Amino acid sequence: MDPVTVAIVGAGDRGSTYAAWCLQNPELARVVAVADPWLERSDAFAELHGLDERQVFADWRHLVAAPKVADAVLICTRDHDHVEPAVAFLEAGYDVLLEKPMATTLEGCQRVADAVGRTGQVFALCHVLRFTPYTRLIKSLLPCIGEVMSIQHLEPVGWYHFAHSFVRGNWRREDESSSMLLAKSCHDIDWLIDIVGAPIRAAASFGQLSHFTAGNKPVGAADRCLDCHLERSCAYSATKIYLDRAAAGDVGWPVKIITSDRSPEGVRKALATGPYGRCVYGCDNDVVDHQVVSMQFEGGATGAFTMSAFTELTSRKTRIFGSQGRLECNGSQVDLLDFSTGEHTGHEVLQDGTADAGGGHDGGDAGLMEAFFAAVGKGDQSLVSSDAEASLASYRAVFSIEQARRSGLLVTID
Numbered sequence: 001m002d003p004v005t006v007a008i009v010g011a012g013d014r015g016s017t018y019a020a021w022c023l024q025n026p027e028l029a030r031v032v033a034v035a036d037p038w039l040e041r042s043d044a045f046a047e048l049h050g051l052d053e054r055q056v057f058a059d060w061r062h063l064v065a066a067p068k069v070a071d072a073v074l075i076c077t078r079d080h081d082h083v084e085p086a087v088a089f090l091e092a093g094y095d096v097l098l099e100k101p102m103a104t105t106l107e108g109c110q111r112v113a114d115a116v117g118r119t120g121q122v123f124a125l126c127h128v129l130r131f132t133p134y135t136r137l138i139k140s141l142l143p144c145i146g147e148v149m150s151i152q153h154l155e156p157v158g159w160y161h162f163a164h165s166f167v168r169g170n171w172r173r174e175d176e177s178s179s180m181l182l183a184k185s186c187h188d189i190d191w192l193i194d195i196v197g198a199p200i201r202a203a204a205s206f207g208q209l210s211h212f213t214a215g216n217k218p219v220g221a222a223d224r225c226l227d228c229h230l231e232r233s234c235a236y237s238a239t240k241i242y243l244d245r246a247a248a249g250d251v252g253w254p255v256k257i258i259t260s261d262r263s264p265e266g267v268r269k270a271l272a273t274g275p276y277g278r279c280v281y282g283c284d285n286d287v288v289d290h291q292v293v294s295m296q297f298e299g300g301a302t303g304a305f306t307m308s309a310f311t312e313l314t315s316r317k318t319r320i321f322g323s324q325g326r327l328e329c330n331g332s333q334v335d336l337l338d339f340s341t342g343e344h345t346g347h348e349v350l351q352d353g354t355a356d357a358g359g360g361h362d363g364g365d366a367g368l369m370e371a372f373f374a375a376v377g378k379g380d381q382s383l384v385s386s387d388a389e390a391s392l393a394s395y396r397a398v399f400s401i402e403q404a405r406r407s408g409l410l411v412t413i414d
C-alpha cells in the first residue's frame with residue numbers, strides 16, 4: 001500500500017510530534033503540506049520535511065480552499081480552533097484526525113459528528129490513551145475478573161506539569177481554552193467509558209482552584225521567579241522547572257515549549273519576559289487544581305475519578321474490581337488477583353515513551369497514528385475506536401459532569 005499523504009494544520013507541539021512520527025514511518029505516511037501562521041514554525045517545519053513554498057500555507061483556510069493536496073489532514077490547532085477546520089476539511093473530502101478536545105462546547109462536538117456522518121470521511125479523535133499497549137493489556141485481562149463492578153482511577157497530573165500547563169501555560173484559563181475536565185481529563189472520562197464498556201448514566205463532581213491563587217503568595221515573593229529571593233525554596237520555581245533543566249542539557253518538554261532558543265540565555269530571556277517566568281501565585285489562571293467525580297455506568301458499575309495537581313508526574317493509576325477478581329494497574333504493570341484461587345499474577349508492558357505528551361503518551365501517540373493511517377489507507381473507519389460517535393458520547397459525559405461540579409447537583413446523562 002502507498003503511504004498515506006498528510007497535511008498538518010498547526011505545526012506546534014502536537015502537530016510536529018505527529019509529523020515526526022511520519023518521518024520515522026515513511027512507509028505508512030508522508031507529510032506533503034503544512035498550514036501555520038507562525039512563520040518561524042512553518043519555515044522550520046518545511047525545512048525538516050522538505051516542503052517547498054507551494055506546500056506551505058499561512059492559514060488552514062488557505063489550505064482547505066486550495067485543490068486537495070493530501071489524503072488526510074491532522075488538525076492540531078488550539079482548543080477553540082477545532083470545529084471550523086474539522087468541518088471544512090471533512091467537507092473538502094479529507095479524512096481527519098482531530099486533536100482533543102473535539103470542541104469546547106457540546107454543540108461544537110455535535111457539528112463535527114454531523115459533518116463526519118454527512119461526508120462519510122474517516123475520522124479519529126486524539127484520545128491517545130485508548131491506543132496504548134497498556135490499555136490493550138488491561139482489556140485482555142478484563143475477562144479474568146468477571147463482571148466489572150467498580151473502577152477507581154487517579155490522574156496524577158504532577159506539580160510542575162500542572163504549574164507549566166494549567167497555571168502559567170495555555171490551558172490555565174477556561175475562557176482561553178476550557179475547563180480542566182475538558183482540557184485534560186476528557187482523556188480519562190473517555191478511557192473509563194472504553195474500559196468499562198458502557199456509557200456513564202449519572203455523575204456528581206466536586207473540585208476547585210485552591211492553591212494557585214494570590215492569597216497563597218508568600219510574603220515578599222516577587223512577581224517573577226528570576227527576581228525572587230524565595231525561589232530556591234519554592235516547589236513551583238520557574239528557574240528550577242526550566243532554567244536548571246536547560247543548564248543541565250535537558251531541553252525537551254517542558255523547556256522546548258517556552259522558547260525556540262533553548263540555550264540557558266534563551267531560556268532566561270523567556271523567563272524574564274514571557275508567561276512561564278511568572279510567580280504561580282500571581283497568574284491569571286482559573287482552572288481547578290483538584291477534582292473528583294463519582295459516576296454510575298449503564299448496567300450498574302460505579303466509578304470514582306480523582307484529578308490532582310499535587311502529585312509526582314507519573315502514570316495514571318487504576319483499580320478495577322470485578323465479580324471474580326480485581327486488577328491493580330500502575331501505568332505499566334497490572335496485578336491480577338483471581339478470587340477463586342487467591343493467586344496473584346503480574347503482567348507488564350514494555351513502555352514506549354513516558355506518560356506525558358512529550359514522551360509519546362506511553363506509546364499512545366504511535367498507536368493512534370498506526371490505527372488512523374491504516375483506517376485511511378483501507379478506507380475502514382472501524383480500525384479507529386475513537387470515532388465521532390464514541391467521542392461525542394464521551395464529551396456528552398464530560399460536559400454533564402462539569403455541569404454537576406458547577407451546580408453541586410447530581411446529573412443524569414441520556
Ligand SMILES: NC(=O)c1ccc[n+]([C@@H]2O[C@H](COP(=O)([O-])OP(=O)(O)OC[C@H]3O[C@@H](n4cnc5c(N)ncnc54)[C@H](O)[C@@H]3O)[C@@H](O)[C@H]2O)c1
Pocket residue numbers: 009010011012013014015035036037038041058059060061076077078079081099100101126127128183357361
Ligand atoms: N492528545 C493529547 O494528548 C494532547 C496533548 C497535548 C495537547 N493536545 C491538544 O493539541 C492541540 C494543540 O496543542 P499544542 O500544544 O500543539 O499547541 P501549540 O500552540 O503548540 O500549536 C498550535 C499551532 O496552531 C497554529 N495555528 C493557529 N492558528 C492557525 C490557523 N489559522 N491555521 C493553521 N495553524 C494555526 C499556531 O500558530 C500553533 O503553531 C490543543 O487542542 C491541545 O489541547 C492534545
